[in-house]
Structures are given as structure tokens and as C-alpha cells.
């Protein structure tokens with residue numbers, strides 16, 4: 001068994017996309033390289049993440065890389081706290097933003113009730129260890145977040161993965177999370 005070493009290093013180009021949010025990682029920005037042993041390819045595959053996306057969605061590789069890197073991470077303390085929260089609440093890495101339900105046909109993964117058309121919903125993704133990919137896996141009501149994730153302190157994560165939400169919209173979601 002080979003030791004898989006995860007790294008934190010500046011992005012060599014601005015071409016790689018983050019596996020966590022799908023956006024490009026700017027050249028020279030520090031990024032997490034999470035190594036994956038791919039059964040279909042000889043050798044290792046590296047999945048790149050923004051540091052925040054890595055701490056939120058791939059906490060174990062993030063913490064290992066952060067412990068061994070020689071790079072200076074600007075908000076290292078906050079990222080470590082968030083990565084540890086992701087380990088403590090094992091469903092938290094599945095959170096992938098929020099939006100309005102475009103139809104009233106999908107059911108909440110927690111309570112199994114329909115998510116009303118136009119209501120806020122939190123997107124859930126599952127990580128596939130073999131493929132190294134996140135796949136869309138449904139939605140939950142904000143009011144179900146506390147039971148589903150084990151915490152309702154998730155507004156920072158919603159804001160991170162849905163950067164187009166307005167402060168007033170985040171307030172609406174926050175009120176539902178706490179209801």
C-alpha cells in the first residue's frame with residue numbers, strides 16, 4: 001500500500017477547475033491537491049480544490065496537507081475549524097449551496113415531504129471515492145438542516161457555494177435554518 005500524500009501548493013496555471021465548486025482556481029492561488037489512486041489509470045490522479053472548498057468538502061485530505069505544508073495559509077485557523085466540523089458532522093461535506101425549488105416535485109431527503117415550488121432548498125452532493133467526483137443527490141429543506149447535518153450553522157457554506165445569493169436572501173435562509 002502506497003502512502004497517498006496530499007499537498008497544498010500555488011496553482012501553476014489558471015486552468016484547473018476546483019472539484020468542490022466547479023470554478024477555476026486562479027494562477028498562484030494556494031490550492032489543495034487531493035491525490036486519488038485511480039483503478040483505471042496507472043499511478044495517481046490529483047484533484048484540485050480551492051482551500052475553502054477542500055476544507056468544507058474533503059476535510060481529511062485538507063487537514064493532512066495543511067499539517068505538512070510549508071506554505072503560509074492566510075486563514076488557516078478558520079479553515080482548520082471548518083474542516084474539523086466537516087469531520088465531526090459527516091454529512092456536512094455534502095452541502096453544496098442553496099436555491100429556490102423550480103418545481104414542487106422533489107422531496108426533502110430528510111423529512112421526505114415535497115419541497116414546495118419557489119421555496120428555499122439546500123443542495124446535497126455525494127462524493128464518490130473511486131471516481132473522485134461529487135454527484136448531485138437531491139435537496140433538503142433549510143428547516144431540516146439541523147437534523148440532517150447535525151448542525152444548522154451552515155450559512156457560511158451556503159454563501160460560499162452559492163455566491164450569487166443576496167444578503168437578504170441569506171437572511172431568509174438563516175431564519176428557516178433556525179425555525
Ligand SMILES: [Zn+2]
Nearest residue numbers: 018021050053
Ligand atoms: Zn472551489
Ligand SMILES: [Zn+2]
Nearest residue numbers: 108111141144
Ligand atoms: Zn425536510
